[in-house]
Amino acid sequence: MAKKALIFGAGLAGTCLAHRLLSSGIEVKIVDQGSNNSSAVAAGMVNPMVFRRMNKSWRLDEFLPEAQAFYQEIERVLQTHFYHPIVIRRFFSSNEERESWQSRSEEEAYAPYLAKLTASDLAHTAALNTFGSGRVQNAFWVDAEKWVGQHISYFKQRGLLVQEEFSSNLWEPKLRKYAGETYDFVVFCMGYRQKEEQTFSYLPLQQTKGQTLLIESDQISDLESLNRKCFVLPYGEGRFRVGATYEFNNSTLHVTEAGKVLLLENLASLGSYEPVVVAQTAGVRPTVLDRRPLMGQHPIYRGVYIFNGLGTKGYMMAPTLARELVAHMLENKPLHSETNISRFTDRTL
Ligand SMILES: Cc1cc2nc3c(=O)[nH]c(=O)nc-3n(C[C@H](O)[C@H](O)[C@H](O)COP(=O)(O)OP(=O)(O)OC[C@H]3O[C@@H](n4cnc5c(N)ncnc54)[C@H](O)[C@@H]3O)c2cc1C
Known part of the structure; x- marks a missing residue:
């Protein structure tokens, strides 16, 4: 049995x-x-990198290929579609960040994830771009x-x-x-x-609240996921998810005006868009110190x-x-x- x-x-x-x-x-x-x-x-995003330290995510080389295969397998089991490969374009916040990207991208271990910087990356116009931008490959998102x-x-x-x-x-x-x-x-x-x-x-389980915005805009490029201070994930048809806040030791589930203001401020660091906020969501991540x-x-x-x-x-x-x-x-x-x-x-x- x-x-x-x-x-x-x-x-x-x-x-x-x-x-x-x-x-x-x-x-x-x-x-x-x-x-x-x-x-x-x-948001269901899978970003191979931790930008703060310009490191690969923990156990990335084990987790990533298995996750890619698993979600595609479950698509077949459930006969539906929720796995979406995407390029993440990181807009650098300083010359130091660009330099650390450049040296990382020359390491063999980072080759599958960090594209070598090109002239077009440095001058990219999808967002305000003082220090250049770089592309993360092998990322994807799951329609959560x-x-x-x-x-x-x-x-x-x-x-x-x-x-x-x-x-x-x-x-x-x-x-x-x-x-x-x-x-x-x-x-x-x-x-x-x-x-x-x-x-x-x-x-010692902790509770870390997160909020995101669903916005509409015809000014934001939907070819890649933009990233600096926040992520902007294109959903198609001019809709984007902007996230996320980190509210430590907070297990409330309501959305807040402060959360919305912060996310719109972070979005403004990428460009002076005039988005229409369609929805705001909140959830609580189960985290550990x-x-x-x-x-x-x-x-x-x-x-x-x-x-x-x-x-x-x-x-x-x-x-x-x-x-x-x-x-x-x-x-x-x-x-x-x-x-x-x-x-x-x-x-x-
Ligand atoms: C705003 C936000 C953005 C995020 N973005 C990302 C991202 O881009 N990429 C990423 O990888 N992760 C992201 N995360 C984190 C990710 O959502 C979590 O790591 C993951 O979903 C946790 O899954 P879980 O199954 O442990 O918890 P949950 O999804 O919370 O599931 C727990 C389940 O248990 C059930 N349950 C709880 N208590 C009871 C009870 N007493 N009786 C019966 N059922 C119960 C609930 O109904 C629920 O279905 C984000 C989280 C938030 C909040």
Whole structure:
């Protein structure tokens, strides 16, 4: 008989994990309350670079190809389209930034990601351009709203998803029993709301609110994603997503005037556009101070796991991390030490 897994949460973490478990022959049931979903309001951008330090993103060479293949595979499974390759054009804020790009782009390890600067990059006119611009290759974005919406329908149609709130009264962690049913594996993927639930409340999960704007403009180029102080992601037909704010230790879900003003100010650093704001969204990222995910088995309750803390780079990391968690659950393969929640266990229990 197939083993059974119960997943709490159908955001990015829960959906990626469900796919990985199903492909390993595990029966899956998902419980999701159907709102407060960070994954749906995300821009879904996968930028190989961390511009602040002009470094590659953590474990980039492992995460990126697997994520590209995974999202295209899931497009085939769900028979829909949400994976979009894109070039990110970074407008430099100083001569130092341009110089550091130039020297990085000469390193072999950066060749797939940073295009060599050309005369046209330096004089590019898609935005205010004092110090030049450079192109990041191998980036993409996932239509995040569609990812979540399509998955809810997909799993519901197959009878794998129950839309209801987790109830601690129904949960017996020692027995891995929920609502009277025993599971071989139970995985908590509740995003920033994990803190409200007792089982993993000892973990140092933080809540970092983010807001974005959906704007319309016929003055902004839609050929590339523009970047300086903010990102501008073209959605087609003159629509763009502008993001994002970082509001630390904030788990409120309402949009604010201050958020809108900041995003429009950041946009103005790229050009004096006159955008029409069509919508404003807010969500809460599940983040961790050491910027690493939270994965692994509960220190006391056997068979009870967490997959969380995906932070700002969830769309790049989740496919690989979900596969690694399943290999850990089914084959006892060790997790990457920087992701394993055992890094907190000794200190906090
Ligand atoms: C404004 C913004 C922009 C972002 N942009 C990007 C980006 O461009 N690229 C990128 O990679 N990442 C981005 N992120 C981060 C990304 O969204 C997160 O890393 C990722 O979505 C987290 O996924 P998750 O599944 O852990 O959490 P969530 O998406 O929050 O999912 C948690 C799920 O658990 C369910 N749940 C919670 N509590 C309960 C309960 N008690 N009972 C039942 N169900 C429950 C919720 O309904 C939800 O579906 C952004 C985030 C924000 C807020």
